[in-house]
Amino acid sequence: MAELEMISADQLDEYAERRDCLLIDLRDRWEYDAGHIKNAVNMPYDDLLAHVCLPKNRLLVLYCDRGSLSMVQGKKLAAEGYRVVTVVGGMHAYRGKYLVK
Template identity: 30%
Template structure:
């Protein structure tokens, strides 16, 4: 079972701690604007990337609205990973979204 975090609490946590944030939107959505330091792993390619993830880490999963993040969290939890679903997603991110592809994009 995974946990949820509301966008405001996540924003505060992301600004005060070093988190591993996985953005499960499609690559084109990610490039249009993403949470700072988020790593893009589109939902449909998540299964093939589980070998690159560490079961000892906690992953914060975000998308645009929270629906894809919920699916990704469910999948990761079923496979032994600690996943926290960010409710409401990037559409309600209170800070500035980054509009570059300087961060890792896993396809």
């Protein structure tokens, strides 16, 4: 079973710049449309596990509003063998340079 790693919102820019990462926004579509991290894909919390085509060769970087939902989904995905990172504090804590409004 893969480990679940947690990063701070301040560290998120480093991961956003990496080609081996897939940023996944777990919030509802209207929240994503109001502001998200550049290049992130929107897969709402309830839909994420239905996406069986998630790449296992990339690091999945999950974030939500405050970090609790991404942690729950991150644990599930890690148990399935995915490499997963979650953002503590989520979008609420993010103040980086890749915010798209």
